Structure formats: C-alpha cells, structure tokens
Amino acid sequence: MTADALADRLARAADRGRVPDLHGVVAVHRGEVVLEHYGEGEDFRLNEPLGHVRFTPDTLHDVRSVTKSVVGLLYGIALGEGRVPEPGEPLLRHFPEYPDLAGDPRRAALTVEHALTMTLGLEWNEDVPYTSPANSEIAMEFAPDRFRYILERPIVDEPGVRRSYSGGATALVARLVEKGTGSALEDYARTRLFEPLGIGRFEWTTGTDGRALAAAGLRLTPRDLLAIGRLVLERGAGIVPESWLETALSPHVRIDEDSCYGYQWYVGDSWTAAFGNGGQRIHVVPALDLVVAVTAGRYNLPDQSTAAVVVDEVVLAGIGG
Structure with missing residues (x-):
C-alpha cells in the first residue's frame, strides 16, 4: 500500500x-x-x-x-561496558547506603532482574491519577529520598512472581546506571x-x-x-x-x-x-x-x-x- x-x-x-x-x-x-x-x-x-x-x-x-524502555536500553549499554551489575545480582548490594534494608532477608533476596521486570513484590500503586500524591510514582518524587522510599515499601508478594507496574523499579535501574557510569542519566x-x-x-x-x-x-x-x-x-x-x-x-x-x-x-x-x-x-x-x-x-x-x-x-x- x-x-x-x-x-x-x-x-x-x-x-x-x-x-x-x-x-x-x-x-x-x-x-x-x-x-x-x-x-x-x-x-x-x-x-x-x-x-x-x-x-x-x-x-x-x-x-x-516510553522513558522506561529507554532506561532499559541504557542499562544494556552500561552492562556491555561492565559498568552495572548483572541481572542476577542482589539489588541491595548496590545500595550500601541502606544497610538497615539489606538486613531484612526478604529484601536482601531482591535482584536487579526483579527491578528490570517490575516483579519486586513491593507495595506500589499507579492506578490513581498521576496528579495525586496517592499515586506511588508521585509520592516517590515528594519523598526526601526516592530510592529509600522505593526499597522500604511493604513486601506484598514473593519477588519474581507477579509484575506490578512500577516507576520506582525503573528509578532503581536508572540509579544503577548512574552509580556505575559516574554520569547523570541524561548525560x-x-x-x-x-x-x-x-x-x-x-x-x-x-x-x-x-x-x-x-x-x-x-x-x-x-x-x-x-x-x-x-x-x-x-x-x-x-x-x-x-x-x-x-x-x-x-x-x-x-x-x-x-x-x-x-x-x-x-x-x-x-x-x-x-x-x-x-x-x-x-x-x-x-x-x-x-x-x-x-x-x-x-x-x-x-x-x-x-x-x-x-x-x-x-x-x-x-x-x-
């Protein structure tokens, strides 16, 4: 045609x-x-x-x-350069600033892949409008520390079992890219x-x-x-x-x-x-x-x-x- x-x-x-x-x-x-x-x-x-x-x-x-999918590509590029952890690695190992969270055995079981696939098993709700602080993504942006906010959410599922749509999961992936490359995400x-x-x-x-x-x-x-x-x-x-x-x-x-x-x-x-x-x-x-x-x-x-x-x-x- x-x-x-x-x-x-x-x-x-x-x-x-x-x-x-x-x-x-x-x-x-x-x-x-x-x-x-x-x-x-x-x-x-x-x-x-x-x-x-x-x-x-x-x-x-x-x-x-669509930004999330771009972040996924950036993670892949950084992985090819050896700058970010492999998907199977423990997630909290790469957030040593939160030792209290890593001390929880269930949270310690979270992997990078769980963030990549949005199967963290943490409480997260983006079903309400993105203009409302009841939306977890908006609440994350108002939090004093967005990464602690994500990682300390209550555990509601076994990780890896069920996808729960989560901008927080993508934020964690992006932070791994920034930590590993030493660059701001946009740079x-x-x-x-x-x-x-x-x-x-x-x-x-x-x-x-x-x-x-x-x-x-x-x-x-x-x-x-x-x-x-x-x-x-x-x-x-x-x-x-x-x-x-x-x-x-x-x-x-x-x-x-x-x-x-x-x-x-x-x-x-x-x-x-x-x-x-x-x-x-x-x-x-x-x-x-x-x-x-x-x-x-x-x-x-x-x-x-x-x-x-x-x-x-x-x-x-x-x-x-």
Whole structure:
C-alpha cells in the first residue's frame, strides 16, 4: 500500500473520531517512510500545561513511560561496558547506603532482574491519577529520598512472581546506571544512545532533587522514537549489545493473554513495544520490517486507544500485516 493510501486511511479514522488527540505518527516499512503526520492540540510537560501546540517534525513531546524502555536500553549499554551489575545480582548490594534494608532477608533476596521486570513484590500503586500524591510514582518524587522510599515499601508478594507496574523499579535501574557510569542519566543517554542515533536535541525533565525522572521524564520527537524503534529492529545497531537485547526483549513475566514483559519493554507474539501514558508508543514488528512511532495527548484519560488504532487499524491493516 502506498503512503498516500495510508494517509487516506488515517484521515478516514480521524473523520470517524477514532484517533482523538493524535499529535504525530511516523511509520517506516522496509526502510521506506510510509506514513508521517502531525496534528495539533493541547499539550503538557508532565502536569504543566503548554497550551495549544501545532506539532511539526521538530516539536519535542512528552513520551511518558516510553522513558522506561529507554532506561532499559541504557542499562544494556552500561552492562556491555561492565559498568552495572548483572541481572542476577542482589539489588541491595548496590545500595550500601541502606544497610538497615539489606538486613531484612526478604529484601536482601531482591535482584536487579526483579527491578528490570517490575516483579519486586513491593507495595506500589499507579492506578490513581498521576496528579495525586496517592499515586506511588508521585509520592516517590515528594519523598526526601526516592530510592529509600522505593526499597522500604511493604513486601506484598514473593519477588519474581507477579509484575506490578512500577516507576520506582525503573528509578532503581536508572540509579544503577548512574552509580556505575559516574554520569547523570541524561548525560550518559546523550553520549551512548542519542548521539549515536543522530538525536541531537532532547529534554529530560528532572525532579525536585535535580535527577532526571527515569519513569516518565523524556521529551523526544516522533522521528526520535522511530530511531529508537529501528535500533530495536536492527538488533541493537551496534549501539546496544545484540546478545543483551535478545535477552531483554524475551518474555520474562506474563501480563495478560496477549502480552508479556521483558526488561522494561513489552513483548507480544510478533511485536515489541514501548508504551506511554496518553498514547505514546514505539511499535516494532520484525517479521514485517516495520516500526511505528506515535505521540498523542490522551494523558490520564480512560480512553487511551489512539495509538492502538493508528498501529492496528491504519498501519498494520493498510500494509496487510
């Protein structure tokens, strides 16, 4: 199907109200751009209103929890350099500033892999809005020490058994990267990932302590998201170790009947993806040589289907995938 035909499918979906608040989409199939579209609408930087924005290829956009998948890639790069602990190592061994927590045998059993897969078994709730301090991720940012806040949560499950969605788990992974490399997360990302991908401009929102928000703080363009997706499609592209990426993108814990979780990435039968609140997505289908990047403004709304419609009903249906 031609690019014009996919553009027509997207326009029809928009006319039917199927893709509300779509801000941008870029899709590459077999090395060719088959769809690129930019919209307009109200936008935010996390909870800060930015007003009405007309999006262009150069407009930075919150990617929200896609940030987590980027942190997963940074961990893999640092692991290849021997700068971070292996997934099987005890987690609290690398947080010696909390000896009281390490003295708890159940907490001492936590591994780096439990953070990578969000199976720490610690109490964590992100089911309430991200504007509420009852949300564990928001509470983490208000805590005097975000890492102690995460690691001292009550134990509610055996580690490794059940995935519980947790920005805190990603914050721990990011801190291991910072500890091991001696660099701020955004600086390490710039030199080891973004610049090699040709991403010269990005923003990473910081918390009150000045640290980059590892769970949701990145601002990138749809083309930048596409570059990250192509890195995954190209088995690390010489930037992320291929052997580690293969492990990271393997199913480690089941989420539901259609998807599993790897190391900070979602995995289906034929696809790999990164998802973010509001309709942010990187969607990779290796068998089709396809990458789709979507940005949207459905933040905190019950209907988060815009990206799914773009991927499934416009792109995949249009190319026969």
